[in-house]
Amino acid sequence: MSYDRVRETDPAVADALASERERQNDTLAMIASENHASEAVMEAQGSELTNKYAEGYPGERYYAGCEHADTVEELARERAKELWGADHVNVQPHSGTQANMGVYLAMLEPGDKILSMELEHGGHLSHGHPANFTGKTYEVEQYGVDPETGYIDYEDLAATAAEFEPDIVVSGYSAYPRDIDFERIQGVADDVGAYHLADIAHTTGLVAAGVHSSPVGVADFVTGSTHKTIRSGRGGIIMCEEEYADDVDAAVFPGAQGGPLMHNIAGKAVGFKEALEPEFEEYAQQVVDNARALGERLQEHGFSLVSGGTDTHLVLVDLRESHPETTGKDAETALEEVGIVLNANTVPGETRSAFNPSGIRAGTPALTTRGFGEEACREVADLISRVVDDYDDESVKAEVADRVDELTDEYTLYD
Numbered sequence: 001m002s003y004d005r006v007r008e009t010d011p012a013v014a015d016a017l018a019s020e021r022e023r024q025n026d027t028l029a030m031i032a033s034e035n036h037a038s039e040a041v042m043e044a045q046g047s048e049l050t051n052k053y054a055e056g057y058p059g060e061r062y063y064a065g066c067e068h069a070d071t072v073e074e075l076a077r078e079r080a081k082e083l084w085g086a087d088h089v090n091v092q093p094h095s096g097t098q099a100n101m102g103v104y105l106a107m108l109e110p111g112d113k114i115l116s117m118e119l120e121h122g123g124h125l126s127h128g129h130p131a132n133f134t135g136k137t138y139e140v141e142q143y144g145v146d147p148e149t150g151y152i153d154y155e156d157l158a159a160t161a162a163e164f165e166p167d168i169v170v171s172g173y174s175a176y177p178r179d180i181d182f183e184r185i186q187g188v189a190d191d192v193g194a195y196h197l198a199d200i201a202h203t204t205g206l207v208a209a210g211v212h213s214s215p216v217g218v219a220d221f222v223t224g225s226t227h228k229t230i231r232s233g234r235g236g237i238i239m240c241e242e243e244y245a246d247d248v249d250a251a252v253f254p255g256a257q258g259g260p261l262m263h264n265i266a267g268k269a270v271g272f273k274e275a276l277e278p279e280f281e282e283y284a285q286q287v288v289d290n291a292r293a294l295g296e297r298l299q300e301h302g303f304s305l306v307s308g309g310t311d312t313h314l315v316l317v318d319l320r321e322s323h324p325e326t327t328g329k330d331a332e333t334a335l336e337e338v339g340i341v342l343n344a345n346t347v348p349g350e351t352r353s354a355f356n357p358s359g360i361r362a363g364t365p366a367l368t369t370r371g372f373g374e375e376a377c378r379e380v381a382d383l384i385s386r387v388v389d390d391y392d393d394e395s396v397k398a399e400v401a402d403r404v405d406e407l408t409d410e411y412t413l414y415d
């Protein structure tokens with residue numbers, strides 16, 4: 001994309017857009033929630049559908065002129081059903097958070113009870129954080145991971161559920177590196193008469209490709225973001241059984257949103273089509289293989305990984321043992337200087353703060369999109385290790401930055 005027309009109208013924004021494209025080309029995106037959508041997805045997202053009001057659902061809109069919007073939304077829905085094997089799909093949520101809001105609004109009353117994972121252990125704001133609408137609207141109790149193993153403490157979860165008697169149990173996390181036993185969590189929810197919402201925001205692509213356990217057909221509700229491992233542009237999605245379809249659809253519109261972002265739904269449709277190609281399964285398997293290679297090499301360099309490894313697209317590094325004086329922010333800042341972009345993250349049993357925590361989270365979805373394999377990811381682990389070991393040493397950082405330049409030139413992204 002040239003941004004020529006943006007430049008004519010608004011050079012300041014055109015400069016920022018062009019610089020952002022350069023930034024993405026020239027750095028290694030390792031924020032685990034990020035990915036690079038294809039140019040086909042981005043073209044669809046930049047289409048004339050941004051102009052169209054299509055309140056309602058295909059075939060039952062509140063406005064005229066929706067025939068092409070209907071085509072696009074139907075395609076997105078049908079492809080999503082095929083990708084995840086869902087009975088009913090709503091592709092209108094503007095984001096993953098809006099998808100969760102749709103489920104809560106459909107099934108809960110204000111004051112009802114949510115049982116979810118602590119943010120510090122990998123949960124998400126939209127699972128009941130006090131700063132989020134969920135924390136203000138519902139009563140929230142939390143579970144965590146076993147501090148020794150880093151794995152979900154399913155027994156603690158069952159005990160907490162029995163005591164708290166939640167209306168909904170939420171699974172699915174932002175910084176959990178392991179597979180999830182959705183059946184077991186559904187059992188916990190069933191035992192206490194609660195619904196189960198599985199929020200697979202991070203792992204949508206891995207679940208679609210069958211390289212991570214699927215909650216579809218197990219949990220009552222499944223929500224996701226469409227811009228993370230599934231690479232279909234920014235947005236959200238809800239899946240459920242037919243019996244909840246009308247409630248969920250009414251909660252999204254008119255309950256939580258007005259007109260759907262039809263241009264983003266077009267991006268979802270195109271991205272889902274890409275994900276139905278056999279190559280996507282290879283991609284998703286490579287994402288996981290790459291995360292494992294990255295994690296193992298980091299361990300060889302002495303880093304300690306929460307849970308001792310990964311089954312997914314991300315590793316969570318606890319710096320406290322290997323680098324007790326180094327905070328997650330120190331590491332994040334130094335790595336950004338050399339072009340490795342990841343984020344500081346809390347770790348289970350956090351002893352610092354959410355803003356300057358003790359861990360870093362690193363994911364492989366975006367690197368894998370640009371063609372990285374395991375050997376290249378091992379080298380990235382070497383580079384991370386060099387920088388974190390010597391984050392005040394300008395000459396080390398200069399050398400690593402040069403190597404990052406070479407890697408980003410070798411693994412090209414956008415023209």
Ligand SMILES: *Cc1c(COP(=O)(O)O)cnc(C)c1O
Nearest residue numbers: 095096097124172173174201225
């Ligand atoms: C990313 C994420 C979301 C949704 O985020 P949005 O930014 O609103 O799309 C929801 N739940 C979890 C667990 C996440 O990691």
